Amino acid sequence: MVPPNNEPKVAFDFRKGDQPQGIDFHTLVTPGKDFIRPPRTRADPLLRVPQGGMIAFHRADFHRVLLNHVSSRCRTFTKKRLVSYQQMDSQSPDSVALHFQDGTSATCDVLIGADGVKSATRRIFVEELASMARAKGCPNDAQKILDLGSPRWSGTLAYRAIIPSQKLRTLLPHHRVLENPVVYFGADSQLTVYPIARGSLINFAAMRARYDREYTYFDQPWVQDVAVEELLNEFDKWEPEAQALFKSIERVNRWAIHTTLPLPSFVSRHVALLGDAAHAMMPYQGAGAGQAIEDAYVLASLLADSRTTLATLDRALHAYDIVRRPFAQRVQDASRENGLLYTLNYPGLTFDRPALPGTPEDAQKLEEISTRIRRNWEWAWTTTVDADLQRALRMLNNPPGRKGWSCSTG
Template sequence: MYTKAAKEFGEIGAGIMMWERTWRILQTLGMAEDLSKAANSPPNGLPGIGFDFRRSDRGVGSQFHLYAPPYGCIRFHRAHFLDVFVKHLPSGVAHFGKRLTSYEDTPDKVILNFADGSQNTCDLLVACDGLKSVIRMQMYKDAQFKEPQLKDIAEPVWSGWVTYRALIPADRVREANGGKDTRTTTTPMMYCGKNKHIVSYPICQGRIVNTVGLVFYPEGEGKTYDAPWVIECDGSEVAKHYVGWEPEVVDLVQHIDKAMLWSVHHLKPLPMYVSGRVALLGDAAHAMTPHQGAGAGQAIEDAFVLAALLGHSTTSAQNIPRALAAYESVRLPFANKTLRASALQGKMYEFNSVHGDNYASLGPALDENWEWLWEETPEEEVERAMKRMQSLGPRIPRSRL
């Protein structure tokens, strides 16, 4: 059973990207053909452009690095990506209009309490309820009775970044360029400057340029963000941050009519994803900054590993905690490493790392910080989790969780 507070499946209209390791999972799930139709530049197994890096905040821009991994950067409109997932979802498993307020974890089941006063039970509760996860907050609140040091660690923190997200019709950009393509209409771009950068890449088969301007406030990192987390703003609000940048950046932001201003919050690396029959997944477990395009992929990896463990012939309703312990042993260290890498990557984009703007060392460091993409395949993660589950014996006592 899948419950969702909203009345239907829906997604904010913006771009989403992923890398080769996530694409492997989608191929395994039989979604590759449909997703290829929705993707911009569908992956063909060959090296492609991940990002073209330019120093752009000094009036005249110049390329300082090119990241070109296998498959490149696979891009979608979020709504189109979600449509494919919904198409492949078995009928009758989704229930809408149900907002979970709390749960009770018992030795043999989980009792679910909803905002409308109703209750239900399940063998396993998987928290996919995002950055502000109600389930994560209760899990850690309950754990504080035994481990007081866990107080407040489950709260989201402001990364110091805000983002301006906008979708620009590509024809508008081409028209302003004499009818010709620009880098922004054809290539995933990373325009870098001190304490600011802009990500842009085409989606919807080149019809839309997904544009995200990011501004970093060092004094706000780790602090409370007192304004609304998401608001709409005019394009002029975006443009003012990029005055004096290279012409193609200035021209690009002039095409933004409206944007959504987001405060970028993330989680601290958590010490546990599992308690009893409850598990955290995706942003509920490891909400991260967007700088490596990794958040959605890590959620899909979580689900891939967890589903393999739960679907194993030795897993039953009685020994679910054993499968969850194996899931946590593999996914927690990997996703936490990615969370840290993503935050570091953003600082490298804005010349705030130990490399500063020493391009000779910065370029290789950017590639190295993405090495987690190639360290282990999702299939190898599953194999390692299976071995861990078998090593735990037929059933793991709740006292060990």
């Protein structure tokens, strides 16, 4: 893990790479650990936001830290696959019955569906919400909610590879990616590349976007090993330094990136969704796992609070939904919008010919793209999950009123 420090950090250099000679156009710098947020109004104080900078860590290390801190009183089962659940009378303990693929069953007071983008929990969850909508006389809403159960293809394929730095160095000794993270922009395509493992390896992801296919269903395996030639063909018009990256790749796999459509709630009685099960997003802000962790932090803190009992469980889950859903869905929207900007698909900011250095119109477009990307990302260093947690905890004493279901359509 690379701990945050107080220095501003270069997040990425931006370069347009889908043309014979690429163009550098921006360096995205994120603030250091203690970011000082400037006042927004005259009455607004300066705000010190701790840990505003980015940190990077390996997923397996994070899993290990969590497992090392699980209380010895908790038993973990990593082989059980949930197939379905049923909610009974929510005032009694063990009101949720769980059914697993191996034929076994169990009961619990609260079910937290953190089972990823293909979530089995979400599939049942939307059926519950839909039957509530039907019971309130909103059949059209019920149908729309049922449509939210399945993940959708984003129209984007991600080619992912790990490149040995030495191989790249042999092909192009001073390749910029050996030192710095770079985002290469291109029409309907994009590369994110950065050194990892103390510079010995390069993490490589190349995106190919078809926005006309967004929100459709993908009828092949989501992850597949493919020949490097497929990547070379897709990116054959790109500049020489991008070609050096492609030629350094030994093995590549192709991921069909899937997302979920926004849910009207993350909570149905004693069942809550979190992470990708609740809000799978495009990877253009590197925020999916972070948002899952923030969900878990807020929900765990609410459930562990001494004011939360079986009798007040609804209140804690409602506070989680009120605080986390709008935030995570905003990050989901911002990640999608960053994708449009990265792949030069944002309305008014497209290119139908190579960008020319020194051309004011092109320079203005590229500057506008950088400004929008930076603005979309500002939440990461101007907000803290702790502020939201405090807001959620206050709701345990003063629960906000709940809106009853009212039909959005006839």
